[in-house]
Amino acid sequence: MCADGGTHEIAPxxxxxxxxxxxxxxxxxxxxxxxxxxxxxxNRHDVDEVISSGRTLDYxxxxxxxxxxxxYSNRSNVLLRIVEDTVGRHDFLLxxxxxxxxxxxxxxxxxxxxxxxxxxxxxxxxGIAPDRIPVAFNCFMNVPVDGTTGSLSVQxxxxxxxxxxxxxxxxxxxxxxxxxxxxxSNNGSFKPIHYRVTPAATVT
Amino acid sequence: MCADGGTHEIAPxxxxxxxxxxxxxxxxxxxxxxxxxxxxxxNRHDVDEVISSGRTLDYxxxxxxxxxxxxYSNRSNVLLRIVEDTVGRHDFLLxxxxxxxxxxxxxxxxxxxxxxxxxxxxxxxxGIAPDRIPVAFNCFMNVPVDGTTGSLSVQxxxxxxxxxxxxxxxxxxxxxxxxxxxxxSNNGSFKPIHYRVTPAATVT
Numbered sequence: 296m297c298a299d300g301g302t303h304e305i306a307p308x309x310x311x312x313x314x315x316x317x318x319x320x321x322x323x324x325x326x327x328x329x330x331x332x333x334x335x336x337x338n339r340h341d342v343d344e345v346i347s348s349g350r351t352l353d354y355x356x357x358x359x360x361x362x363x364x365x366x367y368s369n370r371s372n373v374l375l376r377i378v379e380d381t382v383g384r385h386d387f388l389l390x391x392x393x394x395x396x397x398x399x400x401x402x403x404x405x406x407x408x409x410x411x412x413x414x415x416x417x418x419x420x421x422g423i424a425p426d427r428i429p430v431a432f433n434c435f436m437n438v439p440v441d442g443t444t445g446s447l448s449v450q451x452x453x454x455x456x457x458x459x460x461x462x463x464x465x466x467x468x469x470x471x472x473x474x475x476x477x478x479x480s481n482n483g484s485f486k487p488i489h490y491r492v493t494p495a496a497t498v499t
Numbered sequence: 500m501c502a503d504g505g506t507h508e509i510a511p512x513x514x515x516x517x518x519x520x521x522x523x524x525x526x527x528x529x530x531x532x533x534x535x536x537x538x539x540x541x542n543r544h545d546v547d548e549v550i551s552s553g554r555t556l557d558y559x560x561x562x563x564x565x566x567x568x569x570x571y572s573n574r575s576n577v578l579l580r581i582v583e584d585t586v587g588r589h590d591f592l593l594x595x596x597x598x599x600x601x602x603x604x605x606x607x608x609x610x611x612x613x614x615x616x617x618x619x620x621x622x623x624x625x626g627i628a629p630d631r632i633p634v635a636f637n638c639f640m641n642v643p644v645d646g647t648t649g650s651l652s653v654q655x656x657x658x659x660x661x662x663x664x665x666x667x668x669x670x671x672x673x674x675x676x677x678x679x680x681x682x683x684s685n686n687g688s689f690k691p692i693h694y695r696v697t698p699a700a701t702v703t
Contacts, residue, residue: 349552349594349634352651354603358592359649369630371599388562388592390553395575399558426573429633430553442646445563447556 301492305332307485310413310473312421314339315464318495320378322461323434323472323488325454330486331475333391333410333431335418336366336374339467342423344368346375348387348430358440359384365465366432374468375432379461384453386436391428392477401478410473421469428471434460436480451482463498505696509536511689514617514677516625518543519668522699524582526665527638527676527692529658534690535679537595537614537635539622540570540578543671546627548572550579552591552634562644563588569669570636578672579636583665588657590640595632596681605682614677625673632675638664640684655686667702 302324305311310333315321323332338344350367352358360366362380365373393411397403408416415425435454440447474488475481506528509515514537519525527536542548554571556562564570566584569577597615601607612620619629639658644651678692679685 343628343630347594347634349592350599353593353600356651357649358644358651369594369632371597371603388553389557390551390573393575395554396557399575424547426547428573430551440562440644440646440649442644445561445644447560447562 302489303491305472305474305488305490307474307487308407308476310410310417310471312417312469312471315468315470315492316495317464317466318498319464320461320493320498321464321470322459322491322493324457324459324490325435325452326456326489327486328454328456328458329452329482330454330488331436331452331480332434332488333414333473333475334434335414335428335431335471337423337469338368338374339469342421342427342469344370344372345427345429346432352387358388360387373465375462376465377460378463381458382435382454382460384437385460386433386438387430388438388447389430389433391431391473392475392480396477407476409476413473413476414471418469418471423469449479506693507695509676509678509692509694511678511691512611512680514614514621514675516621516673516675519672519674519696520699521668521670522702523668524665524697524702525668525674526663526695526697528661528663528694529639529656530660530693531690532658532660532662533656533686534658534692535640535656535684536638536692537618537677537679538638539618539632539635539675541625541627541673542572542578543673546625546631546673548574548576549631549633550636556591562592564591577669579666580669581664582667585662586639586658586664588641589664590637590642591634592642592651593634593637595635595677596679596684600681611680613680617677617680618675622673622675627673653683
């Protein structure tokens with residue numbers, strides 16, 4: 296579904312998967328503000344290679360990533376690089392919310408399948424099994440950490456309507472992307488996410 | 500190799516794998532102090548189920564884990580529970596050091612295979628491929644995070660000679676365990692790690 300020309304809309308509490316070619320750019324837009332988008336990236340030619348929070352944070356020596364930072368794979372190759380970012384606060388500590396998350400944290404008796412279930416369904420046609428879903432790069436998710444106690448909390452995103460983050464694909468990729476399904480992550484409401492792909496040939 | 504009765508020694512810069520039965524306890528001991536041990540745990544009956552930093556930190560709402568804290572799997576089951584801990588500072592953010600780590604962070608031309616290579620070799624007989632190695636629970640690793648800037652740093656472990664952490668297996672497991680190979684993580688020297696398994700039947 297396109298909201299306009301080349302901009303696609305991900306409906307609230309849903310997810311999509313698509314491919315990127317090397318050099319393509321992906322812009323993830325928060326159209327209304329305070330909405331998280333969980334992002335996964337796999338090597339399109341070998342989906343056992345996937346983004347790795349552990350490698351990326353180790354090499355960056357930082358838990359908050361922004362413009363200029365590469366996202367490394369489990370094989371220490373750069374899969375994506377952040378090339379523009381109007382927010383500067385994203386999370387790379389937590390796994391996608393799931394039915395188990397809602398059961399364990401919120402006590403839901405009949406939980407939604409969450410970003411995990413949405414990503415698993417969207418990625419299945421690419422041969423990616425649910426067990427292969429790692430910690431996601433959670434665009435706009437605001438998870439401050441108390442450096443003394445180590446406690447973390449999920450706070451309202453700092454993104455305002457129209458804020459965005461742009462990634463460049465450093466190799467051919469399969470992308471999974473959601474409009475996040477967890478109330479707490481999105482300041483209490485479920486909103487859409489927009490995204491736009493700029494082909495490598497037209498990147499200026 | 501046993502250092503004494505039931506205590507096994509992991510030589511500096513090496514790693515091992517072994518199984519635990521449900522209810523068994525694993526004690527990881529730092530015999531000389533300031534030495535890290537990377538720990539992995541897989542469901543012995545289905546090794547696609549593995550400890551998950553993202554699930555665990557989300558449910559704990561803390562990045563520093565200690566006595567009483569469960570370590571969850573990618574399927575949100577508890578694989579291990581910390582039942583005793585004389586240190587209180589461990590890392591669950593970073594992946595095992597590898598040849599790539601030493602190349603990228605230290606600029607080594609002929610890097611050691613690191614904990615990643617040691618774990619991959621030790622886990623291969625259990626049918627666990629290198630790509631299946633996630634963020635490890637890094638016993639005694641001291642990685643403070645600056646809550647304001649998000650910067651993290653690898654500091655000398657807080658463990659002193661004889662300090663230990665004990666885990667209880669909540670299901671049948673394959674364990675991978677190392678004496679960590681990264682200079683910075685171990686305050687500049689490579690030392691052994693000891694471990695002891697207490698069978699469920701003898702846990703008091």
